[in-house]
Amino acid sequence: MRWFEIALVVLTLFTGLVWLLDKLVLAKRRAAADGLLANQAEPVVVDYSKSFFPVLAIVLILRSFVAEPFRIPSNSMMPTLLTGDFILVNKFAYGLRLPISNAKFVDLGEPARGDVVVFKPPHHPEQDWIKRVVGLPGDTIAYRDNQVILNGEPLAYEELGAYEGVGNGAEMTGAEERREALPGRPHRILERTQDYLRDPGEGEWVVPEGHYFVMGDNRDNSEDSRYWGLLPEANLRGKAFLVWLNCEGWFCQGAFDTSRIGNAIE
Incomplete structure (x- = not known):
C-alpha cells in the first residue's frame, strides 16, 4: 500500500x-x-x-x-487474525509519524508486551507486516520445545484442543490450540503437534533499547524475530485494535464472514 x-x-x-x-x-x-x-x-x-x-x-x-485500514494477507497470526481480515490500526498509540518516511515527530508512548503491531520489517521495508510483541527492551527471550522463556521463566500454556480451520485457514486444521500466559496479555496460539520439517527457530535473544522481539501467533507458520532478528522502534506503524470486515477474496467469492465484524484484537 x-x-x-x-x-x-x-x-x-x-x-x-x-x-x-x-x-x-x-x-x-x-x-x-x-x-x-x-x-x-x-x-x-x-x-x-x-x-x-x-x-x-x-x-x-x-x-x-488517527487510524489506517490494513488487510491480513496470510495465516501467520492465526487464530487471533485470519486471512482476509480487514483491520484498523491505531496510528497515534506509539507517537505521530510523517507519511511515507514514517519518521516520528511526536512521542506518545511505546508498545506494551502482547500488543499486536503493524510494522515495516527490516529486510522488506516496502511491506507492512503484523506480529505480536513478546519481548521488550531489556528482556531476554528464548524459544525452545515450542515454549517461550521470558527472562528465565517459561510461560505457562493451557491446552484448548485441536483447531479446526476454515477457508484459507483450513491448512491449520488439526494443529494444537493453546492459551499462552504472556504477562499482561494471555492469548491463543497454534502449534503443530505432528512431526514438522520447518526450522522451529529456537534460540535466545537479548532485546536492546529501541528494539522489540515479535512473533506470530501461528508459531509454525510465521516468519518473525526468530528468523530475521529484532524489530527497530523506528519501523513501527501502529497498534492493531479492531477487525471491521472479513473477506478472503477481493470480491468475497462466497467467503464473507460476518462473525468477524467488530471483533477486538486481543
Missing part, C-alpha cells in the same frame, strides 16, 4: 498548492480581467483542486495520524 500513501500525499499537495495559488494570484487576475473578458470561467484544474483538496486532506490526516 506504499504506492497509495505516496499517491495520496502527492495529490493532496498538488491540489492544495493549486487552490492556494488560485486564491493568492489567479483569482485576482481573473477579477481584474472581468472588464475585458466577459464571463471568464474558472480553469478546470482549479475547480477540481478546490473540490478534491478538502477530501484528500481529511483522508490523509485520518490515515496518517
Whole structure:
C-alpha cells in the first residue's frame, strides 16, 4: 500500500498548492480581467483542486495520524487474525509519524508486551507486516520445545484442543490450540503437534533499547524475530485494535464472514 500513501500525499499537495495559488494570484487576475473578458470561467484544474483538496486532506490526516485500514494477507497470526481480515490500526498509540518516511515527530508512548503491531520489517521495508510483541527492551527471550522463556521463566500454556480451520485457514486444521500466559496479555496460539520439517527457530535473544522481539501467533507458520532478528522502534506503524470486515477474496467469492465484524484484537 506504499504506492497509495505516496499517491495520496502527492495529490493532496498538488491540489492544495493549486487552490492556494488560485486564491493568492489567479483569482485576482481573473477579477481584474472581468472588464475585458466577459464571463471568464474558472480553469478546470482549479475547480477540481478546490473540490478534491478538502477530501484528500481529511483522508490523509485520518490515515496518517488517527487510524489506517490494513488487510491480513496470510495465516501467520492465526487464530487471533485470519486471512482476509480487514483491520484498523491505531496510528497515534506509539507517537505521530510523517507519511511515507514514517519518521516520528511526536512521542506518545511505546508498545506494551502482547500488543499486536503493524510494522515495516527490516529486510522488506516496502511491506507492512503484523506480529505480536513478546519481548521488550531489556528482556531476554528464548524459544525452545515450542515454549517461550521470558527472562528465565517459561510461560505457562493451557491446552484448548485441536483447531479446526476454515477457508484459507483450513491448512491449520488439526494443529494444537493453546492459551499462552504472556504477562499482561494471555492469548491463543497454534502449534503443530505432528512431526514438522520447518526450522522451529529456537534460540535466545537479548532485546536492546529501541528494539522489540515479535512473533506470530501461528508459531509454525510465521516468519518473525526468530528468523530475521529484532524489530527497530523506528519501523513501527501502529497498534492493531479492531477487525471491521472479513473477506478472503477481493470480491468475497462466497467467503464473507460476518462473525468477524467488530471483533477486538486481543
